[in-house]
Amino acid sequence: MAPKTPIYMDYQATTPLDPKVFTAMQRWFVEGFGNPHSSTHRYGWEAEAAVEEARKSVAGLINADAKSVFFTSGATESNNLAIKGVMEALSAQKPHLIIPVTEHKCVVESAQAVARHGARVTWLPMKPDGLIDLDLLAQALSDDTALVSVMAVNNEIGVIQPVAEIGALCRKAGVYFHCDAAQAFGKIPLDVDGMNIDLMSISGHKIYGPKGIGAIYLRRARPRVRYVPQMAGGGQEGGVRSGTLSPALCVGLGQAASIAKTRMQSDQAHINDLAKRFLHPIEQAFPQVILNGDRHARFWGNINLSFPGVDGDLLLSSLRDLAVSSGAACASATSGPSYVLEAIGRSRKDALSSIRFGIGRFTTPEEIDFAARTVITALTELGWDKKEHGVGAW
Numbered sequence: 001m002a003p004k005t006p007i008y009m010d011y012q013a014t015t016p017l018d019p020k021v022f023t024a025m026q027r028w029f030v031e032g033f034g035n036p037h038s039s040t041h042r043y044g045w046e047a048e049a050a051v052e053e054a055r056k057s058v059a060g061l062i063n064a065d066a067k068s069v070f071f072t073s074g075a076t077e078s079n080n081l082a083i084k085g086v087m088e089a090l091s092a093q094k095p096h097l098i099i100p101v102t103e104h105k106c107v108v109e110s111a112q113a114v115a116r117h118g119a120r121v122t123w124l125p126m127k128p129d130g131l132i133d134l135d136l137l138a139q140a141l142s143d144d145t146a147l148v149s150v151m152a153v154n155n156e157i158g159v160i161q162p163v164a165e166i167g168a169l170c171r172k173a174g175v176y177f178h179c180d181a182a183q184a185f186g187k188i189p190l191d192v193d194g195m196n197i198d199l200m201s202i203s204g205h206k207i208y209g210p211k212g213i214g215a216i217y218l219r220r221a222r223p224r225v226r227y228v229p230q231m232a233g234g235g236q237e238g239g240v241r242s243g244t245l246s247p248a249l250c251v252g253l254g255q256a257a258s259i260a261k262t263r264m265q266s267d268q269a270h271i272n273d274l275a276k277r278f279l280h281p282i283e284q285a286f287p288q289v290i291l292n293g294d295r296h297a298r299f300w301g302n303i304n305l306s307f308p309g310v311d312g313d314l315l316l317s318s319l320r321d322l323a324v325s326s327g328a329a330c331a332s333a334t335s336g337p338s339y340v341l342e343a344i345g346r347s348r349k350d351a352l353s354s355i356r357f358g359i360g361r362f363t364t365p366e367e368i369d370f371a372a373r374t375v376i377t378a379l380t381e382l383g384w385d386k387k388e389h390g391v392g393a394w
């Protein structure tokens with residue numbers, strides 16, 4: 001039986017809510033409506049207890065103390081807080097910030113915002129494999145560097161940065177290390193102590209949790225992260241982020257995190273198998289296809305392919321049975337070639353003929369076989385010549 005189309009392959013944009021997460025959230029919308037910040041009655045206490053349980057689950061996935069984890073509306077807010085908050089606190093003494101050019105738009109634009117207020121930003125070029133050049137990073141660190149911000153897994157091309165090595169360099173230099181883990185949290189092992197991460201951004205809807213919730217980890221000691229809160233108000237979340245929390249959303253994120261903890265290995269094995277099953281026939285049929293980003297240091301749930309010479313719009317319309325994303329990925333409000341693909345050496349034209357295929361927990365082998373066949377048929381119909389450029393090794 002043919003699978004139901006369009007097949008969802010946009011797991012980097014968002015993931016379907018895990019039904020177990022939805023079940024856990026439900027009671028906190030209606031009976032459990034209390035304000036978790038109300039300290040004078042049972043409605044508030046119960047909601048608060050649920051929020052604290054969720055905080056523990058999030059912290060447990062990154063080896064953090066629950067007291068260092070604060071809920072936000074998502075990774076966009078966490079990234080804004082990390083960059084603007086730290087630079088506002090430190091820029092008088094340390095106005096320097098280091099950011100790779102391939103970071104998510106919300107990091108890039110937060111860095112541009114602090115630059116308008118006097119910060120100096122070093123935009124780190126990335127290697128053609130999409131990975132950071134640790135020597136370049138070491139050279140860029142200086143006495144006035146306050147913060148280095150590097151994402152763990154790239155949202156457009158799936159490469160996994162050497163987070164522990166970056167953390168070690170930053171710690172030695174006495175510089176805070178912020179890691180945008182929106183695409184990594186719950187998918188690959190992360191350990192804020194083992195990796196010397198001082199700030200981390202987390203998103204709920206990338207891990208089969210709800211949208212509109214995320215978290216930020218802020219190291220409390222050795223070193224204690226200094227920052228200025230970016231949301232003024234009632235002082236909730238220990239003053240880090242004012243605003244009434246939604247217990248339902250917090251419970252959803254907590255539940256998604258605890259499921260991710262138990263399923264991380266099996267999810268990863270499932271995704272790796274399906275990635276091979278998808279990519280292998282395409283590479284066999286079309287050896288000239290380019291897999292963007294390093295072939296080894298990668299999260300295989302993200303397969304970004306360039307099809308040089310193929311009209312990207314035509315290809316995308318031939319793939320309407322697949323819910324995929326073109327190169328511009330998460331920055332859906334903008335069009336044009338992806339700055340990430342251009343930064344790793346794709347031409348403007350090749351960047352425009354690139355597609356990101358996402359594979360996740362709920363993807364089935366039947367869907368993958370159908371997707372691979374659909375891609376091969378579309379390319380054949382578009383007359384993409386077979387060339388002998390060698391098939392990538394598995």
Ligand SMILES: Cc1ncc(COP(=O)(O)O)c(C=O)c1O
Nearest residue numbers: 074075076104155182183203330
């Ligand atoms: C790497 C990365 N950072 C940040 C974000 C923003 O996350 P959120 O949707 O939770 O604000 C995303 C998602 O698009 C992402 O992929």
